């Protein structure tokens with residue numbers, strides 16, 4: 166293990182020692198002589214503010230961890246539309262940046278982190294599993310799991326505040342487990358708490374490793390308590406997925422039954438075409454479990470928060486529901502009715518503009534590339550700040566205001582100005598699934614509750630965990646509708 170860690174460090178050092186100093190052309194915000202910008206980046210609650218501060222020096226800036234003559238890591242941070250379009254639409258930037266390395270212990274070579282031909286092959290295999298005919302079958306799951314959430318929310322009726330995020334997060338974990346693995350884990354009802362705890366621990370450790378100089382390197386991470394916590398959590402997470410796979414492998418897949426989970430589809434593909442090993446299937450299911458629950462939980466919670474703050478928008482969402490279902494609070498909602506919730510879709514888009522669940526993404530330049538007269542050397546990490554891109558007044562006038570109507574006339578002239586699901590060939594494969602799930606859950610809550618702001622107003626303290634979160638919760642007041 167020591168040998169592997171030493172090898173990783175050696176490769177890392179090789180790339181930096183042989184790298185031409187092409188980044189010297191980019192502006193570098195003031196940083197510590199020795200540590201560079203390491204301390205600025207060390208707090209997850211401050212990262213978005215820090216990025217904003219850096220971006221006041223230019224639309225694209227260079228940051229470094231470590232002394233300028235020998236930084237252990239350098240990166241470009243950008244909110245520049247042109248560079249973002251250049252990166253996301255190019256095949257030269259399909260590889261993820263160094264930070265994604267920390268996901269590998271959990272997700273292995275799953276779609277989110279893999280690269281090259283390996284990624285291409287997996288993407289081709291997985292794309293058909295998100296076909297709308299498959300998604301249509303998941304609406305029942307969104308609806309039944311959403312009903313449990315509504316039941317749970319009833320006990321907060323009329324209370325001065327409820328923090329939506331933890332409750333919604335359990336709901337989306339139940340959804341992804343049933344759709345990805347075909348297994349009900351009932352975490353909303355308090356079951357499988359060890360699994361929930363392990364997911365939480367892993368998300369925390371992954372983010373802390375990015376920002377902590379000690380946890381960053383495998384060599385020193387072994388000395389930390391979190392290394393052992395991670396080992397325990399991974400045993401639970403991998404063990405759980407493998408148990409589900411093993412038990413479903415023993416059951417013959419009945420392709421004529423209406424509903425097939427992603428796992429069933431992957432097992433079928435693997436049997437018919439011998440395309441995926443059991444370990445590879447495990448990696449993809451784990452990837453869906455990771456990428457498919459926290460993202461939607463943040464999306465749903467922030468959208469509901471925006472609706473609480475904007476009663477006139479909420480009223481229009483309710484009108485749309487009434488136009489579809491009259492005063493029925495518990496209709497049997499179909500796929501096509503979810504598709505017809507157009508105004509709600511604008512609301513969700515606007516909430517994802519202001520509060521993108523994945524506020525930053527990172528890519529690695531595969532080869533030396535010229536952009537706008539600058540040379541970007543190979544192996545440069547490029548951090549795209551979706552959060553700041555979405556608040557650019559050139560593309561979104563009055564960018565801090567919540568105005569869903571702006572998406573009625575969003576004509577796509579600047580397609581890379583709104584990228585909550587990223588864009589290009591490495592965009593989010595679960596985008597349609599996510600929007601359907603969010604519509605199902607949010608519309609259900611709006612039919613049952615009026616959502617009001619708390620008094621005094623709850624100010625969000627945004628932080629960058631694995632996804633965008635609010636450190637002090639996402640609090641609103643719920644009032645049951647008659």
Ligand code: HEM
Pocket residue numbers: 261276277278288452453456457458460461464521522523526527584585586587590591592593594595596598599
């Ligand atoms: C509001 C909800 C969601 C948002 C905002 C979101 C956003 C994103 C973004 C920005 C990326 C690109 C990440 C990067 O380049 O590093 C991504 C990739 C991905 N997402 Fe999502 N996501 C959401 C929900 C989901 C769901 C529900 C699933 C699965 C069921 C999913 C599965 C994936 C996968 C597998 C990738 C990697 C795709 C690839 O690299 O080929 N996501 N997502």
